[in-house]
Amino acid sequence: MPLAMPAAKVLRVSPKWLLLLGLLASCSSTNSNAPVNLNAGLPVGAVLSLTGNANVYGQDQRLGLELAQAAFKPGSSMPLNLIIEDGGSDEAGAINAFNLLINQGTTALIGPTLSQQAFAASPIAQRRGVPVLAPSNTATGIPEIGSFISRVSAQSSVIAPLSINKVMQLDPAIKRVAVFYANDDAYSTSETTIFQKAIKAKGLNTVTVQRTQLNDQDFLNQITSALRAKPDLVVLSLQAVDGGNLIRQLRELGFKGKIVVGNGMNTPNIYPICQRFCDGILIAQAYSPELKTKENQAFVATHKAQQGGRVPAQLTAQAYTAYQVIAEAAQRLNKREPLKGMPLRQARLLLNKEILSGTYNTPLGKISFSRDGEVKQESFYVAEVQMNPDGQTGRFALLK
């Protein structure tokens, strides 16, 4: 005899319980009509990928924020109280960190590290009216999330084609291109579309498109398939760890042609991953340590002094810039309309307007923002990775 299935239970929640839950929820978050808590400075949160696959970016970014804190805090009439939270390397981590920081009464957020995370977490800040300044999201559509979302990281469509142009200058004989991208990552899928358009525009033949996943470690099958198509150039839109692994395996399996990589590999943290095989890869950048402005030279000097002579990475410069933009905007706003006693909701709204309306002299050069929060930047660069003989260290050498 078959066992009788128990009748499905319907969860009935009395209105009293709902009210209690609502009260508890409101107790756990800061009342946005209460004044901004300025006890330790203007509260600003940062959500960085300090763990998980993207931690190699988070490390660069944390350094940039720490340098900016040291540079902008002393003597400021409205110092920032920076609270850094680990957003992991996935959407859930970023969402949790955003909620936590918003509930703690932060007036603005820097982050998250990955575009994939931004598409999940930034809409929360948008709904709560909290300005978000992204230091490293390059996928198409980030500022379009809403009026509170802006970025200092130029989008892929501006930068990525530069490296294709440069590689064609260096080797006009290139005809056949193999493309790799991670199909489970917003940054990768967005950037590869731009790369593929640029490749087509140059009259090159995309002989194969290979798809990977962010957590893949072994790429032998994709590489075997790509090498059969005999490409002259390989173009990667991958993150640092999987991209570094793929380059190593690609070179080991005998690929001798040029390699162009996207912004995901724009960190010196790739050196220990692909080691000597990183040598010669081309990358377009939104930052050059060689930019001859007063702000950049000061930034580079401080970085070198702290980091044993190493020049800053793009992500470090962009995180520094994000902090600088908020610090300067807060300063200006406080001068015009004192933040002391201002309701949190109003402070967030005014700070967002101030961020978007200003012009800033930063390590990236002079920047400002379009109405929808897209960064307006003057200079971009293409660099080639040159590894040192130890195979563990190297540099991004600017290509003129």
Place this chain on the structure above:
Amino acid sequence: MEVWLQLLVNGISIGAVYALFALGYTLVFSVLGVINFAHGAVFTCGAYFTYIFLGGVVGSNGLLAAQKLPVTFPLAIALVLAGLTAAMVGLLVETVAFKPLRRRGAEPLLYLITSLGAGVIIVNLIQLLMGAEAYALPSNILGSMPAVLALGHGLQIRTVQLLLLLVGGVTMLILNIWLNQSLSGKALQAVAEDATTARLLGINSGAMIQLAFAIASFLAGLSGGLVALSVNIGGPYFGISYGLKGLGVLVLGGLGSVPGAMLGGLIIGITEAFVPAKLSAYKDAVAFAFLFLVLIIRPQGLFGKPPIEKV
């Protein structure tokens, strides 16, 4: 034809890793009848231990930042040491997460929870000590050997893969001989067959269980080090995807079957390799779909025994 052979080579080399990994699961399952979910974390430990024994410096984000061992070992010794250290971690897992429950005759489900907890603690401990950054073993670790070896007819194999295949194959062979021909191996099999009867015959089943954990963890540590040679260490969660794949292999081969784990690993590796390039990003899903198909035909797995219904 060349391409098919190349894919077969690729599949066998990654399949050997899966097989080596799944053998660890199998050994513990055969004596305890439960899956040790901390196995993936022990595999990760093996990768990190190999890095340390090869003279690697700890990165900047862990408690051990910038530390390194005063001595550097050659690759072969580093791998063995990593395996042995991983075996100690495995024994610790057994002592903390399994032994107390075994003494109380706890439900098998509880072992899953405690082993999962032990795995999470190990991974977090790695993160605390070593930081979350990626580590890479030196790319010139094989000295003057070429990075790729030509096998003729256009076939080629990465030297580290060949090494992985050889070490994996030899280890599995030794394990098989030991299990079937040595007294202790037979004692382990007796415990796996029926622990109570084995105890009545004078076999120390507690010691055999510890031996199974030590060998399983040694294999996990060794394979962790070998895989790190090939693909670098992506962070403390390095072993998770291999852990999932190992579970698939365990089920495909038949729970508790050593030959099943070996063959299952190779089958999963080869299945992945033959996933068409356009679907290569979905190779995990394809491999598991294949596993489902096999299980529909043989629910007990390739070498598993069908359950005997006692009346």
